[in-house]
Amino acid sequence: MKRALEPTDASTMRRHQSTLVAEIAIAFPVTIVLWLGVYYFLPPLGGMDDLPARFVLALKCCCIAILFCFRTGIEAVAHERLRSPAIDPLSGYETRRLTMNLRYLQNTLEQLILFVPGLFALAF
DSSP states (O other): OOOOOOOHHHHHHHHHHHHHHHHHHHHHHHHHHHHHHHHSSSOOOTTTSHHHHHHHHHHHHHHHHHHHHHHHHHHHHHHHHTSSSSSSOOOTOOHHHHHHHHHHHHHHHHHHHHHHHHHHHHOO
């Protein structure tokens, strides 16, 4: 049975939510400016008239995204497992940090399932 939020829990959650909203409010205009800057000031890539060249570029972009996103998460999980009884994944031992890193990897995989086909569709 779920327990009701205590006053300190509710105030903490409201503080976290307001911090998150403030961060989004700051990140949104910065992201728009960056995208517009890339769109208007980045010169077109040469040799992108051929379909195979666009597919190769899409594949390279996928490899870079996978390398940077998964490498850090896998390394964090491996490091956490090597330093705890979680080295045996069937033991049921999970620290809060390990759980967060595992969820990061799961979320990244879910996003990748949409990213890769979408990128190849744009290359087509």
